[in-house]
Amino acid sequence: MHVDRIIANAVLVDGTGRPPFRGALAVSGERIAGVGALEGWTADTVCDAGGKVLAPGFIDAHTHDDAALLEGLLEPKISQGVTSVVTGNCGVSLAPLALGPGEALPAPLDSVADRKWFRFERFADWLEALRAAGTSTNVVPLIGHGTLRVKVMDALDRPATEAEIAAMEALVDEAMAAGAFGVSSGLFYPLAAAAPASEVVRLARRAAAAGGLYTAHLRDEADAVVAALEEAIAIAAEAGLPLVVSHHKVSGARNHGRSTETLALIARAAQRQPVYLDAYPYTAGSTTLNERSWAAASRTLITWCAARPELAGRDLAEVARELGLSEVEAIRALRPAGAVYFMMDESDVERILCCPATMIGSDGIPADRHPHPRLWGSFARVLGHYSRDRGLFPLEEAVHRMTGLTAARFGLAGRGVLAEGAQADLVMFDAREVREVATFADPRRPSAGIAWVMVNGVTVWEEGRATGARPGRIAERRREAA
Structure with a gap:
């Protein structure tokens, strides 16, 4: 077999949770052509990994990269091995919303993108703009309930009327047909706080009809976290679709330790319906x-x-x-x-990270002038601090939470694993050296130990810098998430 590229002498961590194994990986075009010994295979280019880890590219389960994808090469993500990003979280998506002159941009829409980017009347228009501009990562788009409220309602401090809900349902239908993976909500925020659960159920049902899922920034993550979690679980159950609890945490000193309570609640609910969660590896x-x-x-x-x-x-x-x-x-x-x-306690963060249902999401905000270091460091921090140094879970489990698990939960076709025929989204890193370098004082710093990153068979990060390539795609969705 002759292929474009062979990466030999690698420690393969395949994204399934299987223990690492020595071998080689072949790439032909944008796909993986073979994994294993590959004896007798030839290639235009042979790369010796020198014992470094080769893994599927990481999938960021929770981002606010909707506008950043249009603005540049998304270096905060590719520099730490991320090859796919889930956008439109917390009820906040860039589309469908086109602002008129002087029209107000309510929080938190104003925190995730400059108002100039809110110019897409349809969800499909934003996706077409992404395709035209080219992206350095793959995109897994969600449509935000909060954005829909801003688009169709003249006041946000009340429940939507029947006519307004019908208008939002039509927009969800359009988004799902265009390629959205589901609906997100952010009932914590003023633009959606007045929405009753029944309003969200109506929109979630439209996503369910198209095989999508529902992600929820809970109405409260502090004193009323249990009631808010129960509400999200009930919304997903009534709508009949999988739930992802966004950036799960328990906030405030008097709630420290309550992750034992919330994780037990999630485990009980998961016996009846699909319930998952994402988390970032910081106490802030x-x-x-x-x-x-x-x-x-x-x-x-x-x-x-x-x-x-x-x-x-x-x-x-x-x-x-x-x-x-x-x-x-x-x-x-x-x-x-x-x-x-x-506002979080380290023991809660570690307990949540160790939960078998937890995917890794950065929740970084690229538009911030001085961002949280999670934007640049989340995935390297899980690999270095929590897996290698703290020993919370082995390397293969850390990689699984960033790759195969996330791909399965979101229903991504052909991503998240090292397997013949899968998309060639790859990251090579030094398991002994990988770590986050971004800090709260100096947050815009690439992670250490990342050798190179490939998206759809094209190298996007190498020798500590972006290559300038934009081979990303709008991800394809299976009919149902796993």
């Missing part, structure tokens, strides 16, 4: 600057501020003192803005 979260998140945090760090851009990266308490205001008064004075909130 990030979202809009708001009193509710601030109240659950021990420290708040400003990530962006429209009126005072120079405050990005500054501690809120310090800024409030300089302004002669209380922290709550400073929050109100500085908005619109974003922040990092130190």
Whole structure:
């Protein structure tokens, strides 16, 4: 057999959870042509991996990359081995929403993209723009409930009317036909907080009819986390589709340790219906600057501020003192803005990461002036800190949570595993050296130990820099997620 490329002398971690094994991998065009000994095979190019790990490209289960995909090469992701991104999470998708002159952009839409990018009347229009621009990663798109409310409603502080729900249902149908994988919600945010569960059920049913899933940023992740989790489970059950609990956490000091309660609830629900979750590997979260998140945090760090851009990266308490205001008064004075909130306990983070249903998602926000380091470091941190250094799970399990598990849950066709015929989305890394380098003080730093990254058979990251290639695709969806 003659192929385009053979990567020999590699430690293959195939994404299934199977233990690593020595061997070679062959690539022909955009697909994997063979995996194993490959004796007698020839290639135009033979690469000696030198004992480095070769794995499927990582799939970021939770992103806000909708606009960043159009703006550039998505270096925060490809630099850490991510080859596919799930967009439109937390009820916030770039499409379908075209803003008129002077039309307000409510939070959190204003935190994930500049208003100039909200120019797509249909979900299909955004997907076509992605195809025309070219992307450095594959895209797994979701349509956001919050975005739909902004598009069809004249006021967001109430439930949608029957006519408005019907309009949103039609938009979900259009998005699913165009290539969306499901519906996301963010009932935590003001633009959707007034929506009853029944409103979300109606939209989730439209996604279910097309074989999609439902992802949920819970209505509350602090004191009322259990009730909010029960609501999301009930919505998915009534609509008849799989649920992904977004960036699962328990926030605030008085809730530390309650992951034992929430994970038990998820496990019980999973016996009746498909329930999964994603998580990022940090004890701090990030979202809009708001009193509710601030109240659950021990420290708040400003990530962006429209009126005072120079405050990005500054501690809120310090800024409030300089302004002669209380922290709550400073929050109100500085908005619109974003922040990092130190509000979780390490034991909860580790317990959630160890849950068999947990996929890895960065939840990074590329638009932030001073982003949370999870944007650049999540996947390398799982491999280095949590798998190698902390020993929470073996390397093959860490890779599985970033690849095969996510591909199965989202119903991605031909991705997430090293297997003949699969798409050649690949990452090579040094298992001894891989680690996150991004920090809260200096968050825009590529991870260490990533040798190169390939998307659909084309190298996108090599020798510490992007190649400039944009071989990404809109991912294909199987009829049902696993």
